[in-house]
Amino acid sequence: MKKILIMDDSEAMRTQLSEMLRELIKDPVQIHEASDGISGIKAAIELVPDLIFMDIVLPYLSGYAASVRLKNIPGLKDTKIVGMTSDVAMDSRGKVLSWCDDFLPKPIEKKGLAEILDHHLHRDVASRRSRDGSRASSLKRVTVEIVHQLEEQVGELTRVNQKLEKQTGVIRHLYRETKTAKRRLKRLNQLRADFTDLLSHEVKTPLTAVTGYAECLRIQAGDRFTEEEADMLDKIMAGSQRISLLINEISRLNQLKFKLRSGHSVLVSDVLEKVVKDRDPFIRDKSLKVKIKCEPGLVVFLDGSYLIEMVDHVIKNAIIFNIPGGKVNIACRRVKEDVEIEIKDNGIGIDPTYLNDVYNPLTQLVDIEHYHSHPLRGLGMGLTVCREMARNVGGSMVVSSDGSGMGAVVRIHVPIGKDQL
Numbered sequence: 001m002k003k004i005l006i007m008d009d010s011e012a013m014r015t016q017l018s019e020m021l022r023e024l025i026k027d028p029v030q031i032h033e034a035s036d037g038i039s040g041i042k043a044a045i046e047l048v049p050d051l052i053f054m055d056i057v058l059p060y061l062s063g064y065a066a067s068v069r070l071k072n073i074p075g076l077k078d079t080k081i082v083g084m085t086s087d088v089a090m091d092s093r094g095k096v097l098s099w100c101d102d103f104l105p106k107p108i109e110k111k112g113l114a115e116i117l118d119h120h121l122h123r124d125v126a127s128r129r130s131r132d133g134s135r136a137s138s139l140k141r142v143t144v145e146i147v148h149q150l151e152e153q154v155g156e157l158t159r160v161n162q163k164l165e166k167q168t169g170v171i172r173h174l175y176r177e178t179k180t181a182k183r184r185l186k187r188l189n190q191l192r193a194d195f196t197d198l199l200s201h202e203v204k205t206p207l208t209a210v211t212g213y214a215e216c217l218r219i220q221a222g223d224r225f226t227e228e229e230a231d232m233l234d235k236i237m238a239g240s241q242r243i244s245l246l247i248n249e250i251s252r253l254n255q256l257k258f259k260l261r262s263g264h265s266v267l268v269s270d271v272l273e274k275v276v277k278d279r280d281p282f283i284r285d286k287s288l289k290v291k292i293k294c295e296p297g298l299v300v301f302l303d304g305s306y307l308i309e310m311v312d313h314v315i316k317n318a319i320i321f322n323i324p325g326g327k328v329n330i331a332c333r334r335v336k337e338d339v340e341i342e343i344k345d346n347g348i349g350i351d352p353t354y355l356n357d358v359y360n361p362l363t364q365l366v367d368i369e370h371y372h373s374h375p376l377r378g379l380g381m382g383l384t385v386c387r388e389m390a391r392n393v394g395g396s397m398v399v400s401s402d403g404s405g406m407g408a409v410v411r412i413h414v415p416i417g418k419d420q421l
Contacts, residue, residue, distance in 0.1 A: 002121060003030045003047055007040035007066065008055040008084070017053060017108060024114050025121070037061030041069055048075055051120055053104065056085040056096060067099040080120045084108070200247050207247075211240040266304035268332045268339055269294040275312045276330070279319060287325045294332040298339050300414050302393060307414070310389040313382035314343045314410045321408070322347035338395065338413040350401035350408055358383050358399050383410075390414065 004021060008014050014033045021031055032047055034040035037058040044052060052070070056063035063083060070076050083100035085092060086107070096103045102116050214237045225233065272292050276283070283290055300307060318328045322345050331342045350358065387397040395414040401407065 001028045001030055002051070003032070003049040005032050005034065005040065005044055005047060005049040005052045007034045007037065007052065007058060007063070009035050009057075009059055010055075011035070013055070013106075013108075017113075020108065020110060020113055021117075024110070024117055035059075037063065037066040041066055041073075044070055044076055044079070045073065049079055051117075052079060052081045054081055054083055054100065056083050056087075064095070064099060071099060082116055082120070203247055204244070207240055207243055211237065211244070214240065264303065265299045265301050266307055268298040268300060268307070268341065269296070271304065271307050271311060272330055272332065272341070275308060275315050278312075279315060282319050283328075286319065286322060288319065288322055288328055289326070290328045290330065292330045294330075295334060298332055298334060298416070300339055300416060302414065306389065306393075310386050310412065311341060311343075313386040314412065317382055317410075318343055318345040318347065318408075321345070334416065335413070337416055339416050341412040341414070342409065343412075344407065344409045346407040349404050349406040350399070351404055352401060355399060355401065359387055360384065386410075386412070 002025070006014050006017055008017070014035075018031050018033070021029065030047075032043055032049070034043045038060045040052075040054070040058070041061070054063045054066060058066065061069075063085075067081055067083070070079065070081060080101040081099075082102045082104050083096035084104045084106055085096060086105065088105045093103050102120065104112060104116060214233060218233060218237075269292070272294060276290055276292065315328070315330070322328065327346050329342075329344045331344075333340050333342075383397070383399060390397045390412055393414060395412065397410065397412045400409045400411075
């Protein structure tokens, strides 16, 4: 079976020539294509074709240079090369025939193509033309042209290299600036952490005194307080407790910069069941229907109490912001190298406009009366803390909602346990 290689950077020309060849050659034939000189040479070495149709103007390596290279490859010395160009001037034709075995002008006509096929495929080798003499006389001219092409390519590569050197200098400068900014950011973050710890300590000290004296007043005064005075004392103690809780939450958020992985793994389904069990009184108080559906055997390489705290923040919200008799569906599944924990409720939902605000600390996007009426009410820190806890172990948390009254969905991703990888 004859093998033909077409080297042309125009896909349309390759397709047209392939169709014409299949029409003119009645015997079985293999036709291969290449879009540039370099890939064409590689294809020729692998295929050892009987005939090569080569466009003289090729990217990377011209048809002249490709012809010289092909004629100096031992296994391809007998392969005939037909040079193709739209420049049909005698000088151009002569240059093509210097190193190619035949010339085919563009646009290609079927008659001219048939004559070339008849001459190079259908006749014996002895009857084919030899152009060795003309090649020898034109070698110098073709070599000079190839050298000029190489000089142009070297010049272009030099310009590209100079441009890359400038860009490399800019990248190095940006890298140094980034390292400096990173050090400053680390320092500022440490200052923030130190300030938070100091603030927590300084607030807790007088707060403890306020709470303690209020408790003493309650014990010592007993029934001597009027109803109004007793109510004011209750508000003082409730406010003190709330400030104390806020300080604890801020301190907890401040501590989440530390990695809390441990040498122990925890079963995700056990964590979910424990959190739901601990919140059961509040679930029954609102007549909520809670379902847990978890893929068996999912383990995360994480401290169990850490995962419990993370999930509890979200489940608590699903209880607080749900409607009486509402539903909470909890699911966990493996997603690539993570465990995805999904907590979905059909409660009061979130306006999509404000979804990005739910991650901000001390933010509540709900009806205040509804929120403060619930015994589990927090401080607007739950989702903030949960997301930071997830990020701290290489995971993530995303909140979504279709709108007010449409419920909310929270998806927590935590890297899977190392024993399952």
